[in-house]
Amino acid sequence: MSDFEPIRITRIIEESITKPRNDGKVGSNLYDVPFRLSHNPSEEWIDFFTQAWDTPPSPSLAHRSGICTISVYQVHYFLAIRGVFVVAPVNAAVIAANINFH
Secondary structure, three states: OOOOOOOOOOEEOOHHHOOOOOOOOOOOOOOEEEEEEOOOHHHHHHHHHHHHHHHHHHHHHHOOOOOEEEEEOOOEEEEEOOOOOOOOHHHHHHHHHHHHHO
């Protein structure tokens, strides 16, 4: 892991933000806000990210365990409020995963 290049958020993928389904199922009232990552994370890095996301040092009202997932080159953050795309908690989990991975 000595040649590890830290992963970073490069942008919010605005054109891929989805609207809530509002079908009555749990989470159906949330927007899916995808963030582009600088490169594809390993499974181990994803584990560190998930741990950092689920146990933040100072949780906020916008933060809940399990509402942030990772797919290839993307972090998906599920939010209830359109237009309030809080980058800080996602970025904090990315930084924590980089530190723990390295």
